[in-house]
Amino acid sequence: MLPNSKMAKAVRFALISGAATAALTAPVVFAASDDESVERIQVTGSRIKRTDLEGSSPVTTITAADMEKTGAMSVADVLRRSNLNTFGSSAESSGSSWQSQANISLRGAGADRTLVLLNGKRMPGSPTMGGTAVNLNTIPTAAIERIEILSDGASAVYGSDAVAGVVNIILKKDYEGLEISATGANPQQAGGEEWKTHIIGGTSSDKGSLTFSFEHQNREIIFQRDRWFTSSTNTLAEEYANTTGVSAYARNFLDMTSGQFSPMAACDNDKMVGGGHVYDYGDGDYICGYDYTSEAADHAARKYTAGYVTASYELSDEIMFEAQGLFSRNETFGRYAPAAGWFKVDAGQVDIQNYDTDGNNTGTSKNENDGRVYYRFTDVGTRDSTTIDYSTDIQVGLVGEHDDFGWDFTYHYNLAENSNYGKGYIHRPTVEAMVKSGEFSFGPEGNTDAVVAAISHDTLKQDIMEFQSVNAGINFEAIDLPAGIVGWYVGTEFMQYKYEANVDAETAAGEVIGSSGSGSGGDRDVFAIFAESIIPVTDDLELNLAFRYDNYSDFGTATTPKIALRYQLIEDVVLRASWGQGFRAPALSDLYAADSFSADTATDYYYCEQQGTSTADCKAKQYDVTRTANSELQPETSDFYNIGAIWNITDDFSTKVEYYNLSIDDVITFVSLDSLLKEEKKVGYGNLALGDITRIGNNADGKILSATTPQVNGNGFDTSGIDFNLTYSGLETAAGDFGSTFDLTYILSYDDEEYFNGPVNNQIGRNGMPEYRFTWVVDWSYGDHSASLLTQYIDGQSEKTDPNTYEQIGSLSSQTTFDASYSYMAAWNGKFTLGLRNITNQDPVLDSNLDYDSSLYNLYGRTYTASYTQKF
Template sequence: MKTAPLSNAIRAAISASVLAGVALPAFAQEAEDGAQVEEIFVTGSRIQRSTNTDSQEIITISADDMKISGDISVADALRSSTLNSLGSFRESSGSSAQSNATVDLRGAGAGRTLVLLNGRRTVGSPSLGGGGTVNLNMIPFSAVDRLEIIADGASAVYGSDAVAGVVNVILKSGYEGMKFNARYGDRSEDDGVEKSFSFLTGAKGDRGSVTFGLEYDSRDPVFDKDRDYTAARYSDLDGDGYIMGYGETAGVSFYGYTLLNPNYNGQPFDPMDRDTWEVTPGNNCVDDGSFVGEMQADLVFGPDTGFYCGYAYANVSANRAGSERVNAWVSSTFELTDEIELFADAVIAQNESFGRYAPPAAPGAALASDPKNPYGQPVNGYFRWVDIGTRDNTVNDNLTDVNLGLRGDINDSLSYEAYYTYSDYKSVSIGTYYLSYGGFEYNINYNITDYDQYVANLKSTTINDDRMNLQKVFYGLQWDMFDMAGGMASSYFAIEGFEVKYAAIVDGQSEAGLVGGSAGNSAEGSRNVGAISAEAIFPVTDWLDIDAAVRYDDYSDFGSAVSPRLGATFTMIPDLTIKASYGEGFRAPDLSDLYGVTSFSAETATDYYGCQLNGISEADCNSRQFDTYIGSNPNLDAETSQTFSLGANYNFFDAWNVGVNYFNLTISDSIEYVSAQDMLNVDYYSQGGNSAVVRSANGRVEEISAGYQNAVGDLTREAVDFSLSGLIETSFGMFELRGNSSYYLTYEYEQDFGQGNVANAAGDLGFPEWRSNGFVQWSMGNVFASWNVDYIGESKDAINGTEYDAWMVHNASVGYSFTDYGTVKVGANNILNEDPLLDQFGEQADEYMYDNTGRVIFVEYSIEL
């Protein structure tokens, strides 16, 4: 643990708490009998009310719920939610966003899920769509009181990004006392461990309170070699005496030691005569764990072109990035007068992540003096520059989020809230042991023949300095308008404005394209947003509430949008609530999609046109990695959307509830990532007419330009959610049971980029129809235990019809409370050590949906003073 970030976090958080002072009781209204009735803040509406009625489905995950699941981060808790239907991005080595984790409601895309802190917008990560998505790893897990999820569109209240729903992270406040918690987890699949420690304290006075917390946690990286399904694999599967590169290999690259044969004589290929090989491996190409021997080159350079020396990059690279987080937060309020309350809250977060790539791969020239070069002269080829070292990336993310405001009553029917938000995110990535093309030229121009000096000249360090800043002012007024048959009709009017600034600074050598395995240009952008909104709730009768909202947003960089919503809640039948909602929304293009840097990625795809040129059938056309350069698009339009939901909840047996909710989302002008595969498909349909795919004279792909485009047609997402919860009290303890399921009816996607043909992926591999989880918690006296299960349903391969079984993971724990001496809990996540779902090739079917951590056995101790 690094002391500097920790001490800085503590000082900053304490400073914010001192600024704010101490807290005020919640607003309350007088009930008819004179008793105080606490007003409820409902996510999805800014109107405070005395009853929790709203026409949209809202799911609450409490801090205790997250502990039952054995989670150690907000991202973990949301990743297992059934509403996170198709999984979500997590710390992924090999990505420029390796320190980030997101939530993706309905599988509609993380950028279409708005994440709030205490009901307020916070800055997004500059590494995730230029601030379009919040990095959940910057939210202190131990600070969370509960997560409230709107399983519906909410642009009418919150504006852009709330297309598929909203996750409101509500932090603890008003706490009195002191609490310590420590946890240690050990992984069964490797030597990795998980560690966490948190501290919570708070105090209350006559006029307010302050709550302060601090946490530290770390998680070791997962290396590809430590999992059978991600480690390099290569063998002669067809028994012909040769290993076909990319046909009988996984995790092995032709960038090993592959020479363009200077002695090639143009004669018909003879596997026994190297002079008939266009490409040839260097000397001593044997399996040493990294270089893995001679591979047949047909699927890379064309049929009968020879052999290359493969390199097993998967035996070196990390799969899941490691992380080390230090977070602090404070929540405080102070009652200035009987009618005015000052409030302030702050989150100070630091996250350092580590990722590892294999040594740099790039074309170049082998020295005549290189012992692996058999020709005694400089020879061009494709090399893995192992003597430079592994490319290690360390990313440091720092978030400062501060809110300061006032709220109070003007009179009996008018109340207000006004606040200012300063939210700043800095992400600095340093990559060591990349390949310097400038060093290459230096070696050539100065005829460097000493191998050690030659290699030293090739080393380069990359730097990415990404920044995102949000400043916002907000003023809202609640008006209790008039009495109706069902109660008080209330409205809320708000005006807000915020400015977002984005900058991505890339080191000069990478920007100039002189660093192998890294690319990009520095970029910056900004936008100003002004918005006005209004909402109202009308209790028409005792059994019918009508709620409505509308919002107008004006963006400086693409225009304006109006987002209306109308809903109704019916309670005519006792214990049965029926809800219906219709809304329209929008999503502004992310700043990085408009103005962002060009980044490099080695994307895996299949070149059908290249196979066609070489006489290889589609069935035998295998995938491989391609040099892909991902750029921005300043001509993107905003997305628009329509959502409709209909649901019912029924309470029975006093302590039981069952619910069902239908959800439909239609997205127009969807902003979609156009991948290397999309570009190769366009090249195939146009028979080589796609300028974004650059090929050599023999048809081999040299590089691909990818990026973001608005989709041609509308895309629909459709699902049904089910829930059941209840309590069973027995003579041998109390049982609490909960279950949730989501069934995906429709997941439309553009089948071929730019062609406008839409298909439904629901039920296909990567798009399972069912996702469920269940919880059972038991307690009796000082003893307690819990069990939960995560279930992902069956799926099939859309191309060949291969069926894949359902996937299920069990977690369990048992604990004992020693009352004044604390509580001890022992448990295991993924008790059965279930591997992630593997496809027909034995590879991980979806790295973001199916967890690859394996079994984690943990012990946890907490004490409250």
């Protein structure tokens, strides 16, 4: 224990550029000199520097060395492996404006409830994701010093979005020397080859320092045909339900009077499955199909370039100037299969194939009623999507300190400009006009170049977010208690957001087949004041108080308190507890976005029931959905409890146990189509409280034609669980030194509504919601040699949920993967590293349709990595 006088000196407020930097995982040595000064550290989740490595809130650290062991080349890939990323998070995909985006979701609460900081400063959300979550692919990996994950709520310190926790990405500073590195990764299966190179350099003097980095990364595309489970299967089956990778958007006609599907004569085309193979679609329907996996990609190709520079200069003995700049360009290329969509046709305009009840073809005839053609535009070619994201982040500030008083001032500017360029899309009104005029051919011979040129359409989507903030604060000591002096920090912050989303006029009007989107925009000003205090109640008990007030220009105010306790039970055991309230402001896109079209996947159990199809055999399908924003949304509110214990069993062996409970009210959410279907089953067709489902012929027993899903404030959800850690280091043997770290998150409950205002059930164990996951790392070192073995485990889940009883149906297996790395440090200050990810070549966990949860699993398989780093 430190004497009270040392504690008084240690618990002082000092702010470096207003940043809440974080605790190191390495042991901290507190060296007391004659003036009883001690080393202090600053912990994410607090703006107060302190002497204790473990504060009153739980913080997990991922160092640059930890990242190197994984072989991952992006910060998104590193964070996706964390057990705190409970149910996974989104990764790069292919063929849409979101294909360049990746995020992190703590506690399974959603990426928009996880606040991401860069050097302790709020990063605004990506405009492509509506400003609701940060795109991790804009952050350079080479420049990262460490990542701090605060796993309890922190809205009282940072404001909105810190509901489930905070990820603080801390970049290098005060670097001296020069480092050059090159890394390559090669999956054993086709596609996904990756390489990266970076340069880091810096210099320092008595008055200041300069650090810079530059990196470039390149990742190749992965096509669906490159993996057996994403390519099509059983394509010549008699029944469509027995296939995978085949789309009914091929050459088919839907009679709007009878609701009957029929293949068109145009199915006789070599681009269709089997040159015109006809499937039994169920319920007396017959269709032809298109194998979209033959041309579509799963993971986009990616080219990333980033530069980072940070500098500090001592203006006087008491004032320091600091600045940093981050500039990145993230380009991705993705591919969808040729555009598919529907367009209207009048009676007598198309030739359809007729089938009797035994499935026999009875000949071709003209359509008798008006209908829709569900058509694949193979003549136009694939839909190719290129996204280019530019990000600029600049911070400048002054930090002053005089005796026990300090102050800081920081200006922060961030500009994100994301553009998506699409080719191979179709202008629906032109197609419909050419169908009426007879210029459009449904025959197997296809269309002329003139028709293809007339119906083709290039799309453009541009999203822009401009963010500015000014932060200022003072830190001081006041009130001398028997156990020490109380430290204070009082600050203020002003933030301005300007959001703009633009799409080409035809897409915005809903006239483009194979694309969707709408324009929107808005701006917001936020003014906040906040205060924090650490109170040494006794020599062993410390109280941390925080309070924040936010005033938003567009919806109102929010006040958030936090209370935390840290108790040194005995010399090697620390107990801690925290409670805090949080909030999440509605995103500008939530409030102001125009209606947008989406093809949502849902399972219509009611229709299956009417057709005599069992729940287990009822398949999910895509349906046309219009999503609507809501300018009347209110902020979410939350309560977060955390209770933990840290025990240093020996100098080399320690353990942590943390219990958490997160409760969120007034959840901002889209009422999903699946939710609408569950509600409809209870209340009946046409009686939904929110949203709308339209069935063919306005018949309660008919097929779904379209739906509208609104953005609303829902009731909320609750989740609780336990985080467990074991760390051992210092096992010295003749064969080398060994260490180990084990981290597990076990989710006790995730209580959520089955649908809007519906029954609440614990949903843990359902598809995409594993009960627990862990990571286990074993390290070895011997002289210039070192190696690591990383084990990751994701628990199994059920495949489906009974729509009547909510009982879990079917079983998806657990997954265990192993990664290994080996490094050799050469005498000339060079470092060789070899790695092998997914040693046993595990596929993602697949359901009965060969689908997998891309948030939890990846499709890279066994991957070989190699790198060389040279320091000067």
